[in-house]
Amino acid sequence: MLPDKRIDLLVSTASCVFTSVLIASATHLDWYGSGQHSQFTANVTSSINSLIAQATIGNLRLTGTSLSDSGKRADSEKSTEANKQQEDLLIEEANIEEGNNDLPQRPWSPGTLSGVVLDRENGGHSINSPVRAVAFSPDGEFWASGSSDQTIKIWNFDATQNRVPPPSRELSGHPDQITAIAFSPDGQWLVSACLDGSVLIWDWRSGELVDQFYQNPNNTTRQDIARLAFSPDGQLLVTSHGSRSIKLWDFTSFEEDVTVTWQSELETSQSIEALAFSPDGEMLGSAGLGRVVELWHMEDQELVNVLGPYDRSIYALQFSPNGEYLAFSPDSVTVDPLTRLEDDEEHNTVRLWSLDGEQIGEPFSGHQDYITALAFSPDGQTLLSGSWDTFTRVWDVETGEQVHEFSENSERVLSIAFNPNNSEFVLGSGDGTVQFFILKEEYMIQLSNPVLE
Numbered sequence: 001m002l003p004d005k006r007i008d009l010l011v012s013t014a015s016c017v018f019t020s021v022l023i024a025s026a027t028h029l030d031w032y033g034s035g036q037h038s039q040f041t042a043n044v045t046s047s048i049n050s051l052i053a054q055a056t057i058g059n060l061r062l063t064g065t066s067l068s069d070s071g072k073r074a075d076s077e078k079s080t081e082a083n084k085q086q087e088d089l090l091i092e093e094a095n096i097e098e099g100n101n102d103l104p105q106r107p108w109s110p111g112t113l114s115g116v117v118l119d120r121e122n123g124g125h126s127i128n129s130p131v132r133a134v135a136f137s138p139d140g141e142f143w144a145s146g147s148s149d150q151t152i153k154i155w156n157f158d159a160t161q162n163r164v165p166p167p168s169r170e171l172s173g174h175p176d177q178i179t180a181i182a183f184s185p186d187g188q189w190l191v192s193a194c195l196d197g198s199v200l201i202w203d204w205r206s207g208e209l210v211d212q213f214y215q216n217p218n219n220t221t222r223q224d225i226a227r228l229a230f231s232p233d234g235q236l237l238v239t240s241h242g243s244r245s246i247k248l249w250d251f252t253s254f255e256e257d258v259t260v261t262w263q264s265e266l267e268t269s270q271s272i273e274a275l276a277f278s279p280d281g282e283m284l285g286s287a288g289l290g291r292v293v294e295l296w297h298m299e300d301q302e303l304v305n306v307l308g309p310y311d312r313s314i315y316a317l318q319f320s321p322n323g324e325y326l327a328f329s330p331d332s333v334t335v336d337p338l339t340r341l342e343d344d345e346e347h348n349t350v351r352l353w354s355l356d357g358e359q360i361g362e363p364f365s366g367h368q369d370y371i372t373a374l375a376f377s378p379d380g381q382t383l384l385s386g387s388w389d390t391f392t393r394v395w396d397v398e399t400g401e402q403v404h405e406f407s408e409n410s411e412r413v414l415s416i417a418f419n420p421n422n423s424e425f426v427l428g429s430g431d432g433t434v435q436f437f438i439l440k441e442e443y444m445i446q447l448s449n450p451v452l453e
Contacts, residue, residue, distance in 0.1 A: 116164055117408060118155070118434045123166035125149050131428030132414050133181040133192075140421035142168075144204065145434045146178035146192055154204060157424065157436065164436055169207050173200055180227050184251070185234035189258055193225035193239060201258055213249075213260055215241050226273055226288075231298070232281040236263075240272035246286060248301070266296060266303075274317035274328070283355070287314035287328060295355060307357045311347075315372045320397075321380040325360055326353050329371035329385075350374065350385050350395065364395050366402055373416040375425065382439065384425060386413030392427060394439065408435055 118124045125131060129149035136143045142156045154169040176195040183190055183204075190204035193215075201211040215225050228239045230251070237249040237260065246266040252259040270290020277284055283304075284296040292308035310330030317328045329350050348371060349363035369388035376383055382403070383395040392413055394404040408427075415428035423439040 116436045125432040127432050129432040130430045132179050134415045134417040134426050134428045135181050136417050136419050137183050138187040140419040143426050144181050146181040148177035150174045171202050173209050182228055182230050193228050195224040227275040229275045231277055240275055244268050273315045276317050276319050278319045279323045285317050287317045289313045316374040318374045327374050361400050366393050375416040375418045377418055378420055384416050386416045388412045
């Protein structure tokens with residue numbers, strides 16, 4: 001059991017949150033201040049008293065924290081469900097009376113560090129099928145997730161209902177795990193890569209597979225693809241694999257068709273785990289197991305700079321939106337939680353570098369395992385980092401300070417994508433789930449009703 005003071009705090013917090021939820025609902029229904037206010041207030045009071053009673057007996061779960069009493073767990077869970085049903089009934093009855101069935105069943109819950117977890121029950125990917133790739137469409141209206149279950153899901157956020165509906169489309173056709181996905185800059189096509197070396201091109205709105213080619217143009221040997229990326233103008237597609245090369249493909253898009261032609265190859269010094277174009281398309285950054293970052297000038301396809309070598313392999317790399325610097329982690333390592341390392345703060349950091357190799361500011365410290373995903377907000381002021389330590393951290397780029405950290409489902413974070421037009425972002429996890437968040441005014445707003453049709 002927790003100390004009395006903490007129980008009091010939880011009870012107080014529960015009362016405030018629950019009151020806010022019901023009053024917010026009443027506000028949406030034009031009840032607040034109306035003739036039915038007294039009846040609504042009575043319902044609020046009754047529900048809060050029931051919630052407080054649950055907290056007192058020790059079985060209230062708030063923001064991932066539970067007070068457990070094994071002898072009363074079953075009864076308390078039934079009571080919690082009854083309260084939930086009572087709240088839903090109040091809102092449903094109000095919706096019917098007001099003739100407004102389009103209102104969200106539950107309001108938003110501000111100030112939390114929780115997000116919507118989209119799993120198999122919500123139409124998502126298979127359980128324990130790592131989601132290694134997520135990407136937003138250029139207009140920010142949709143996002144895609146690619147998993148080891150060999151499928152791609154197309155999602156969107158319904159702002160009118162404040163929720164994420166089931167996937168609008170499932171794309172299947174890969175014979176192996178999906179490792180990378182990318183929308184074409186014009187938003188017409190979605191390209192996906194697979195461990196068998198194949199690259200598939202989809203008309204993702206219709207679900208039609210329009211073309212397919214292999215990393216090895218002759219398709220004589222299996223070459224698994226780790227990453228792919230489009231140039232900002234959409235005319236070039238690059239793919240990387242384990243044979244220490246980056247392949248360049250001319251990508252010609254027509255109204256209803258696309259043509260991909262092998263152009264050339266960049267010979268690298270390492271197996272590539274990260275690829276990123278600069279915003280102007282003039283530079284390509286690559287990094288991986290060789291512990292260096294290589295910068296390529298794309299007009300003449302020349303290697304113009306090598307940053308490093310660093311202490312560890314590099315699994316994530318991103319250009320800032322203004323193209324002036326790079327973010328990557330040059331020192332990721334698994335830290336034994338028992339023995340620790342004498343210089344923990346020097347490991348698993350995110351650092352910013354100028355394109356000529358000068359470190360900018362101090363390292364962003366906090367992660368305890370490999371950093372596998374990075375994403376800048378569209379304005380460049382915020383940086384997200386995801387790690388095998390299951391945490392996602394939110395950084396203020398200018399100050400280097402950590403704004404938030406959270407671990408929604410205690411699984412490794414494998415992929416991150418920011419909406420190019422606003423503060424939404426999505427995460428792909430090792431257990432097959434996709435998580436959706438909105439970052440607003442230095443805190444995350446939770447989509448508190450992930451009830452899907």
